[in-house]
Amino acid sequence: MANLLNRLGLFSARKPWTVLVGWLVALALAGGAFLAFGGTLATSFNIPGTETAKVTAQLQKQLDQSGGATGSVVFQTKDGSKLDAAQKSEISSLLKRVGTVKGVDSIVDPFTTADQRDAQAKKLTDGQTQINTATQQIADGQSQIDAGRAQLDAGQKQLDDAVAQAKAAGAYDQASAQFEAQQQQLDAAKAKLDASQSQLDASTKKLEASQKQVDAGTQLMDAAAKIRTVSTDGSTAVGMVQFKDDLFNLPSSVKEAVAHKLDAADISGVEVNYSSEIATDISGLIGPGEITGVVIALIVLIVMMRALMPALMPLISSLIGVGVGVAGAMAFSGVVDMSSVTPVLGLMLGLAVGIDYALFIVNRHRRQLLAGMDVKESIGLANGTAGNAVVFAGATVLVALLALNVSGIGFLGVMGTVGAACVLVAVLVAVTLTPALLGMLGLKVLGKKARGQIGHEAHRAPVAKPMSTPRVVLSVVAAVIGLLIIAIPALSMRLGLPDGSSSPTDSTSYKAYTAVADKFGAGQNGxxxxxxxxxxxxxxxxxxxxxxxxxxxxxxxxxxxxxxxxxxxxxxxxxxxxxxxxxxxxxxxxxxxxxxxxxxxxxxxxxxxxxxGQASANIDVSEKLASALPLYLAVVIGLSLIIMIIVFRSLLVPVIATGGYVLSLFAAFGGMTAVYQWGWLSAIFGVHDPGPVLSFAPIIVMGVLFGLAMDYQLFLVSGMREAYVHGLPARQAVVSGLRGGRAVVTAAAIIMISVFGGFVFSELDMIRPLGFGLAFGVLFDAFLVRLVIVPGLMHLFGKAAWWIPKWLDRILPNVDVEGAALERSHPLHGVSAGADAIADEEEAAQPVH
The missing domain is CATH 3.30.70.1430 (Multidrug efflux transporter AcrB pore domain)
Structure with a gap:
């Protein structure tokens, strides 16, 4: 691989314009493909098979619902007064216009709904009044029937007594016809009373059924009393927009059309805001925070290189790579379900690793030029050595990101795949475009003062002296305890997806959320x-x-x-x-x-x-992601151990490297929990409403930080191994490798922190915790783990750190990560990265006995 990269570097240096034009063409093709084939980016996260997904499908089947997304529109008077008739009329007209947008299924007018509610309440009241009147009428009718029966009973008794007296006097036969006529009259009256009683009983039964319905309706009205579309003070009204598509498939064009009509509304004295289901987009892809991060990265490069042109090179190459990677990935958004966060993640990773990878090659080339090497030869050698390390480091990031697919969560696998694609492009740009740009610059890659010191004795590697053991012990213990303390909040980390409360305070979605919470209760937002x-x-x-x-x-x-x-x-x-x-x-x-x-x-x-419901869906997604964390962590740790064993041919070094990664990872989790969930330092990081940590942030941070941690481990410890293999004592080899890689790792880490940190102040609420977690993870891993804990433990273990069973050493492949074999074929005295030169110098420095 090193020889191939050497030849590729030489070709790029000799044909710089060919390579540059080739990448510009690739950028144009990627941009064109995105414009031609790019589709919708989803603003929600869906995992098939969750409980919510099953119930939603059941709702669509049983109730024949569209299953489309629902957004709310909040209308609130600016002075807190009651909405007047003219304002209500304009609001209703606006919602009707919104309902004509293609892709909108229906709208809910808050005043129509309130009128329907009032009408229903009046209907129930009127029904109860009618029931009460009917009840009284039935009671009066029953009284009349009871009185009639009493009269009949009295008449029957009189008739029975008269019949008895007539029979006793022997005069019954003479009066029998009269008695029979009287009895028929009584029987007819009784039959009439029985018919009236039957009618009355039927009315009573019907009335009881009506009372049951009214009681049930009243009970339902009471239970729904707090579900309102117009606030009790009349100052706020909430309309609903029902879309035909769900949130994951809802085209941005539909939301933009709805938002445009709402933004264009001019209702006197009324402020119009709408929820995140309507407002969320990717317009904040690049904002002031992200630009500030890139500017800081440029400043770091200028300070490190003491010249503007070589400092601009990593930025230029990374921007081209990011353009190709992000635009190329988004070209597939028409055929692959892709969330709006996905391209931003690709942008973050492509920009950060692109700058760092180019920096590693440029830094190696500059050191070789200062030592007196020919420009073209130095470009090839830098590409074959540092470029080889870049390829291997990039491969670890790729593996970590692609491993997100093992989670079984579709949108997360897509995010990992897109991120991996952007990193792959960054690696390809680093080993092709960077040598081409170096070829264009020639010796101007060095500042004027540096060019005057080419071949100077100052560029020789100084003698390495072992570190002080007591100081090492103190530093390692302090760093480990510090990271453990920072990680404590992670024990209470709760995962969730953002709602309107986490949006910027000046955003329409935040204003809509807070207005609803204030006037109707927070629960009505979800x-x-x-x-x-x-x-x-x-x-x-x-x-x-x-x-x-x-x-x-x-x-x-x-x-x-x-x-x-x-x-x-x-x-x-x-x-x-x-x-x-x-x-x-x-x-x-x-x-x-x-x-x-x-x-x-x-x-x-x-x-x-x-x-x-959306709140339930977010909870299901968060729990599914939380359950995937242990498996993914196990995969990452396993990969870490295997990769490190192959690269460093040691058992202890991989354990140290992996343990350090876990420490920095949980410290990053602790920082995320403290800031975004607990609200610590909220004013600094713009966390106005603390809540759960973004549900997919931990697993993304876990994968990306693993790749970056292995990068820094590789660039530092491989130098230690080379020095040790070529005869330097173990503890001196630690200092030699640390000295050779510390400056570039420090600069690379600061650049990473700057780029990721810029996204902490992104306009997108789902990006800020990602940027924070990655920035703080790199901070902890680079400056505490890789530059303090790992060298300290390597020093303490000494020669034992490089022990490996002979049988394992025989079967492991020989991975020449830094291209040492290629370097030995291009000998140049004074190049500090050359392990042979270092070993010879250290050997010469030893006292003669």
Missing amino acids: PLIVTATLPKAVSETDLVPTEAKLVDKLMTVHDVVAVAPIGASDARDFIAFEVIPADGPSSASTEALVHDLRGTDVFGSDVTVGVA
């Missing part, structure tokens, strides 16, 4: 859909009472503040309810509520419960 599958169908007349009975049970569940039925299947054996929790969608109480609803027989053991 309603749940609860379904009940009945053991058998109910009759049409029993539907409302059955709904009321189920609603009554739901209202007894802790943290449920309101419930309303939203539909029943045609067979009336499946009923769905909207449930409003006490807190917002990302709160711990809402998460607990979802588990309570699923884990208990809230409706009874014979009724099957289902929970869906």
Whole structure:
């Protein structure tokens, strides 16, 4: 590989314009492919097979719902006054115009809904009044019937007494006709009373059924009292926009069209804001924070190289690589479900590793030039040595990112694959375009002052002296304890997906979220859909009472503040309810509520419960990601051990490297938890509403940090190994390797931190914790683990650090990561990276006995 890269570097240096034009053509083709074939980027995260996904499919089948996304639009008077008739009319007209947008299924007018609610309440009140009147009428009728029966009973008694007297006097036969006529009259009156009683009983039964319906309706109205579309003070109204597509497939063009109509609205005295389902896009892909990070990286490069042109080279090459990688990946968004975060992750990684990889090659080339090597030969050698290390380091990042596919989570695998593609492009750019640009610059890759010192004695490697053991012990212990303390918050880390509360405070989605929470309650920002599958169908007349009975049970569940039925299947054996929790969608109480609803027989053991809704979906996704973390960590640790054993031919060095990675990883998790969940230093990092840590941030940070940690391990410890293999004592070899790689690793880490740190202040709320975790992970790993803990432990273990069983040493492949064999074929006295030169110099420095 080293010889191939050497030849590739020489070709690029001799044909620089060919290589540069080739990459510019690739950039144009990638951009064209994106414009021609790019599709929709999703703003939500979906994992097929979750409980929410199953219930959603059931809802679509049983209730024939579109299953489309729903966004809310909040209308609020600027002075807090009650919305007047003119404002209401303009709001209704605006929502009707929104409803005409292609891709919008329907809209919900808040005032129509409120009027319908009032009408329903009046209908129930009027119904109760009618029932009360009818009840009184029935009572009066019953009194009349009872009085008639009493009269009949008295008449019957008189007739019976008269008949008895006539029979006793022997005069019955003479008066029998009269007696029979009187009896017929009494029987007819009794039959009439019985008919009236039957009618009255039927009316009573009907009235009881009506009362049951009214009672059930009243119960439902009371349970849904806090589900409102107009606030109690009349200053705020919430309209709904129902899309035809779900959030994962909703085209950005549809959301943009809706947002455009809402933004263009000019309703006097009314502020219009809308939820993240409408507002979320990738317009904040590059913002002030990201640009600041790149500027800091440029400053670091200028300080390191003491010249502008060589400092610009890594930036130029990385920007071209990022353009090719991100645009090329997004060209596939039309055929692959891709989230809006995916290209931003590719941008972050491509930019950061692109600068670093180019830096490694440029730095090696500059050192060789200072030692007196020919420009072209130096370019080839730098590409064959440092470039070889770049290829291997990039391969570790690729493997870590591609391993995200083992999680079985589709969108996460796509993110890893796109990130890996961007890193691959960065590696290819580093070993082709960087040598080409170096060939164009020639000796100008060095500053004017440096060019005057080419071949000077100052560029020879100084004698390495072992570190002080007591100082090493103190440094290692302090670093380990410090990382463990920083990692403590990770023990309480809770995962979730962002809602409107995490958006920038000046964003429309944040204003909409806070307005709803203030006027209607936080839970209305994340309603749940609860379904009940009945053991058998109910009759049409029993539907409302059955709904009321189920609603009554739901209202007894802790943290449920309101419930309303939203539909029943045609067979009336499946009923769905909207449930409003006490807190917002990302709160711990809402998460607990979802588990309570699923884990208990809230409706009874014979009724099957289902929970869906965006809040429920986010909880399911977060839990699925959390469950994938241990498996992925095991895969990454296993890869780390295997790679390090092959590269360093040692058992202890891989354990040290992997242990250090785990320390820095959990320290990064601790920092993320403290800032984004606990709210520490919230003012600095713009965390105005602390909440759960972004659910896929830990697994992304885990994969990326592994690759970067192995990069730094490789560039530092491979120098130690080369020095040791070529005869330097183990402890002196540690200092020699540390001295050779410390400067470039420090610069590379600062650049990484700057680039990732710029994304901490991104306009996209899902990018900020990713940028933070990666920036702090690199900070801990580079400056505490790789530059303090690893060299310290290598010093303490001494020669034992390089022990490996002979049988294992025989079967391991010989991986010449830094191209030492190639370097020995291009001998140049004074190049500090040359292990032979270092060993010879150290040997000459030893006292003669």
